[in-house]
Amino acid sequence: MPNITDEQLARPFELKHGEQLLMSSPKLETIGSTINHWVHHRGQLTVYMRLNDIAVPSIYGPSADDRNFS
Template identity: 50%
Template sequence: MYTSITEFIEDWKQEAASTQKVLDALTDSSLQQSVASEHRTLARIAWHVVTSTPGMLNEFGVRVENVENSSTVPSSAKEIADTFRKVSADTMDAVKQQWTDASLKEMKNVFGMDMPKAVTLSLLIKHIIHHRGQMTVLMRQAGLNVPGVYGPSKDEWSQMGMEAPAL
């Protein structure tokens, strides 16, 4: 749980940057990758991350502009990545402008549960982390190089001329 807006912003910067690296590595041809035909495609998961961030913030009481045409999943990986870049910046600006350290302790009913506003921001971070993990699995299945998030990926170890540590 966050005790200051600055704490959230620093965490958001790191997690959003990691998510941006993953989104920037997508290709148009990879977007149709899914685990199975009845599951979300890589494009759908990526677009969900992009479009649900403003939706969640609005639910939490932070006013931000929703993504235009959010119900239509783009066929362009670049469009998805570029839209997240804007959403990420808007997220930081809106939280900094609309909430204070003191307001993080205020209770908010979200999704039928009462919780401190600081917890809602933790949910936002955990949400993008969760879906970023799903995307990296689908990226691997699609044959893409997966960027490292909390350390080098298998692909990055290889690029450094090293063998990835054994499991």
Template identity: 45%
Template sequence: MAKLIPILLDELQQEFAITEKFLKLIPDDQYDWKPHAKSMSLKQLSVHIAEIAGWPAMGIQSSEWDFAKSPYTPTPIENNHDLIQLLKKGLNDTIKALNQTKEEDLDHQWQLKYGDKILLSLSKYGFIRHAISQNIHHRAQLGVFLRLLNIPIPGTYGPSADDTNGF
């Protein structure tokens, strides 16, 4: 059986390279824009996406996150440069953490909690996969935001409708 850590490293680097293409397109002057009153703002969504790059490192280096003890506070950013730096720092932290862990450590449990209430309970491997899924999910959401702002969408796993070179 193939080793999981090299597979995860490859997938994380590929997915966050695609994510970086999307984040670079966000206009600094549109950070407060929302497509709907119930939606996150473009800034809230983009910061959330950039922060996800560091989730696997946090999952590897801890056994839980308890919102009752450590409430979530979004990382403050002012512009796209800050946003891309946040993404790159998170990915670098994740790569370093994965390179310093052992395969068997991925079997250990990780929990997201609010006090006594368990919101999510997965193996550390499962949590890393969850982070990758969250990145893909929110990146697609960002693609809709960008489309509504009439910003051409980059290809992800092939060309987009905005790519002129096609296959």
């Protein structure tokens, strides 16, 4: 994995549609926002699973539905 500097992470990430700039923000901010977004949707999915009596798998560690959970 390449080493990434703080300077590189401070550079803007640009989301474009053709030549139209849709969004621009520092790369580090974009990475953090993206991870937060993924965590949010993972939480939504676990709620959906619980409401439909589907066992929630281990995500960040054992889940209460894991038979080895203690």
